[in-house]
Amino acid sequence: MKIIGIAMWQLDLSLTKPYWLSGGRLKFEKLDSTFVRVETDADVSGWGEGCPWGSTYLPAYGPGIRAGIATLASSLLGQDPRSLEAINRIMHMALPGHLDVKSAIDMACWDILGKVTGLPLWRLLGGTNADPVAVNSSISTGTRDEMIALIRDAYSDGYRKHSAKIGGTDPTADIARIQAIEAALAPDEKVTYDVNRAWLPAVAIQVLNKVSVRGWIEQPCETLQQCAQVARRVKQPIMLDMSAFILLRTTCRLGA
Template structure:
């Protein structure tokens, strides 16, 4: 089997409402969809949702890298040889993990469809039956965030990820408002997206919300400041999660060596896809670190890929893959049993892509063919 054609779609996924985090606001979500075809006629889909602030890639640059470097490099390769596919991509260009993730995910979709098994059977088999879904609250006024949380408690949600990362004491007001509205039995996870910058500001915030019983604090400081995470961990009694500070093996080695976090957030867009994500999960497992699989607010394609990783490993204790629930129109049919997610047993990613919607949302497209 070999890859004979790759179609690259640059799309904008329409959001039900704007998604606001510490460093940006999204009214639509830019995404790149890859449609990979083999000489056996099997088709696989992959997705790239780059982030200038996290992966160092833009929507436009990712499209160009896929068109001019990565797609031509993997044409003619066997999509089931995952290690080799990544070696080929890494020889062509350094880094660009979100771009590589699109190729990786499409290869796994093809492999699963070829062998007639779900992707999770290719990476260890299914361990978890289902995961509770965490609703993500984007940054707003304390009242707005509290109202949204209360509405979702009525829908059955038992956990929330709060996006903060503005002025630290205003963020504490937001967290207090949500806690007071939802009560003591609902889990609240706080994601700062680097917005508190350093250890001293973070420790000030933690002192102010000592009695709010948060599940964990995620990436309060700048991504490359692992030592600040170590300092916070030594002085605070809250669980710490690293997100933007973890891309690949290099960062994971440092996190483990310095005992810098209790949890890590593995995202396929940060590390390069399913295959490298599994390597990080195994490293974390050996160090006794719990993992979450998160996302960059991806469509059904990227979200399904993340779920297959999460469902296959024991040390995956939470997921945050809610992109399809935030879109007014999606290209795929990933199904949620809110407030839970249970994967189906269809081969590959288990997602059917609606090509009409893909074309409708497409801003521009290219095709890379064999020969």
């Protein structure tokens, strides 16, 4: 089996209402999504998607994904899409970094592998059971009442875990917002408070030592070192995503 073509389409995905991150400093009204189809000579195709949160959230954006796929396409023609390690090695040689670009193609190749083997993706990735996974709702930054209303709407839709976007320039407002949300939660609910790197360590420590939460605090500060500094001085568990990605990207670039 060999790759004979790679096609892609752009689609704007409009949000039902404006969505704010990180204390309101980042606003999104639509997402620029890229759909990719990897075609083979065995009449089996695989699909992938790249859909970053705009261009201000992380170092990924829609037009860049499409430009990167166009750059990679010629190096992938004639390759076996079922050889995932080889595909990723070829992509790295043709375009170091840019994991957001490669992700959509990687998805499509996994899709092809699942189709030709007749196995679900969770089995291909080494899973032993297809256990259900609880999915978080995503709660936009807003006033206390606005955020609680969004959580109640999500609860009525079946969500019991929520990711609420907080963080900003007013620590007192963040403390009041967290306290109000926690007081409004049902017994079977938990909230992860996602700060999206908006706090300096001193602000994070000030806020988190004033509140009690059932869930986690996600990415309170910009860097891994800053988040570690906060984690040593607060009682809440700290969850990382952005700085963990940056660490992974740096490690891959250095070849560690």
